[in-house]
Amino acid sequence: MRAGSISQGFAAVVLMLAILAAPICATAGDGGVFILDKEHTSVRFSYEHLGMSWQSGSFRDVIGRLAFDPERPEMSELNVTIKVATVTTGVPAYDRVLSATNDYLDAAAYPDITFTSTAVSVTSAKTANVTGDLTINGVSRPVTLAVVWNFLGEHPLAKVNPLYQGVNAAGFSARTQILRSEWGISRGIPLLSDEIRISIEAELHRLN
Numbered sequence: 001m002r003a004g005s006i007s008q009g010f011a012a013v014v015l016m017l018a019i020l021a022a023p024i025c026a027t028a029g030d031g032g033v034f035i036l037d038k039e040h041t042s043v044r045f046s047y048e049h050l051g052m053s054w055q056s057g058s059f060r061d062v063i064g065r066l067a068f069d070p071e072r073p074e075m076s077e078l079n080v081t082i083k084v085a086t087v088t089t090g091v092p093a094y095d096r097v098l099s100a101t102n103d104y105l106d107a108a109a110y111p112d113i114t115f116t117s118t119a120v121s122v123t124s125a126k127t128a129n130v131t132g133d134l135t136i137n138g139v140s141r142p143v144t145l146a147v148v149w150n151f152l153g154e155h156p157l158a159k160v161n162p163l164y165q166g167v168n169a170a171g172f173s174a175r176t177q178i179l180r181s182e183w184g185i186s187r188g189i190p191l192l193s194d195e196i197r198i199s200i201e202a203e204l205h206r207l208n
Helices: 003-022 092-100
Strands: 032-036 042-049 053-059 063-068 078-084 112-124 125-138 139-154 170-178 197-206
Touching: 032 170, 042 125
Parallel strands: none
Antiparallel strands: 032 063, 032 197, 042 053, 042 197, 063 078, 078 112, 112 125, 125 139, 139 170, 170 197
């Protein structure tokens, strides 16, 4: 390989790292209405199994809409819908038990899990507690998500990939935990823990 090709390749790598490492410098113009990027969004849950380990699963189909203004984050509104039938644990037989019986989730009667925000409490420049109604199997109860705002602005790949030019993006992480028995899901307790830990990693694109 010629020296020129090596130096060009190295420069491209440096440029990519600089773009990905760029600090968040959001302005009001970066806000708006965003939709979840399904390919880069995950909703995972974990539960204690027989007191030996924490096992996990996720949902493959999550859609959502966020109205977000970085200058007034307390006014944010979030709506998320999770398709119950897309639950996956890596064990197909267990997936069917989770989603197709009324022991846990009942995809036939209640095909969606939903979250609708009701309040946002800002806790720092990049964190907030987002409270909302979580509905599972037709039962709605309040839940608070601890949210970290990771990114807001022009998509990091806009300068190197034409597909992302003009795309404004946002990135968030969120954590919470619930007691599934509060939604009427008590099968297997205590062999399978009542406590369910939920972690969310989300990337969103702004609607132009």
